[in-house]
Amino acid sequence: MTKKVAIIGATSGIGRALAVEMHNRGYTIGATGRRLERLQDLKQQLNTRIYTQFMDVTELDDAVHKLDQLKKDMGGLDIIVLNAGVSNYQKDSVGRQADLHVIDVNVRGFANLASYSFNLFEEQGHGHIVGISSVAGLFGWGLNIPYNASKSFVNTYLQGYRQKANHSDADIYVSTIMPGFVESEMTEGKKDLFWVQPTEKAATQIGDAIERKKNEVYITKRWRLVGWFVKLVPNWVWNRM
Numbered sequence: 001m002t003k004k005v006a007i008i009g010a011t012s013g014i015g016r017a018l019a020v021e022m023h024n025r026g027y028t029i030g031a032t033g034r035r036l037e038r039l040q041d042l043k044q045q046l047n048t049r050i051y052t053q054f055m056d057v058t059e060l061d062d063a064v065h066k067l068d069q070l071k072k073d074m075g076g077l078d079i080i081v082l083n084a085g086v087s088n089y090q091k092d093s094v095g096r097q098a099d100l101h102v103i104d105v106n107v108r109g110f111a112n113l114a115s116y117s118f119n120l121f122e123e124q125g126h127g128h129i130v131g132i133s134s135v136a137g138l139f140g141w142g143l144n145i146p147y148n149a150s151k152s153f154v155n156t157y158l159q160g161y162r163q164k165a166n167h168s169d170a171d172i173y174v175s176t177i178m179p180g181f182v183e184s185e186m187t188e189g190k191k192d193l194f195w196v197q198p199t200e201k202a203a204t205q206i207g208d209a210i211e212r213k214k215n216e217v218y219i220t221k222r223w224r225l226v227g228w229f230v231k232l233v234p235n236w237v238w239n240r241m
């Protein structure tokens with residue numbers, strides 16, 4: 001039987017490319033997002049083994065209901081990829097409402113579905129949670145304050161669930177995916193970015209990480225160097241940046 005993967009936020013960028021990648025690897029795909037025309041477009045492209053579901057992750061109870069519905073439509077779920085995320089790099093990253101929106105999507109929206117996923121997998125005895133975090137989660141950054149903080153939350157939140165999975169009788173895996181810069185609507189038109197990687201390359205490496213059940217992985221591989229470097233920089237240097 002083919003494995004079933006739900007991808008939360010599959011209407012563009014990394015999520016959409018991952019849906020295509022996992023479909024090519026033989027998985028049945030459950031794709032969610034708010035842009036219905038994009039979901040329809042993906043459905044037409046993939047044609048078979050594809051289910052779609054409208055979902056706004058900030059509508060917490062409704063998002064859980066929608067994921068539950070998707071699971072029923074698909075006849076179960078083996079892997080849930082929590083990919084939906086927003087950033088407000090440089091443009092309007094100052095302001096209470098802008099900050100809170102990032103937190104609503106990347107923190108509250110994420111934790112809501114991660115928690116649901118863990119409980120589901122404990123009940124059914126197996127499953128794999130894949131969280132799309134970021135290299136940005138390794139340090140604070142004045143040009144994207146809530147975003148970096150939100151991804152730092154994702155990293156430690158998933159680490160906690162990974163520990164919990166180790167103590168569970170169920171066969172649960174938790175993967176933290178940390179991309180550097182990847183081509184997508186999130187990075188489109190942004191200046192001063194470096195090593196921006198093609199979306200398909202990122203999706204291939206994320207697909208490999210999922211199948212190898214990696215705990216933590218940088219995407220693409222070269223971003224591991226940045227990860228190592230960032231961890232070596234002392235706090236007093238970060239504070240002066």
Ligand SMILES: NC(=O)c1ccc[n+]([C@@H]2O[C@H](COP(=O)([O-])OP(=O)(O)OC[C@H]3O[C@@H](n4cnc5c(N)ncnc54)[C@H](OP(=O)(O)O)[C@@H]3O)[C@@H](O)[C@H]2O)c1
Nearest residue numbers: 009011013014033034035056057084085134181182184185
């Ligand atoms: N691109 C990069 O350089 C980069 C680097 C590191 C990490 N990441 C992470 O990768 C993930 C995907 O980002 P991307 O670069 O592919 O950007 P993207 O093209 O803007 O995709 C964002 C996805 O999130 C969904 N989303 C946003 N707000 C949502 C909401 N309220 N409810 C439900 N879905 C929502 C969008 O779907 P709808 O708009 O249709 O709802 C879309 O499918 C994010 O978590 C991001 O933080 C990206």
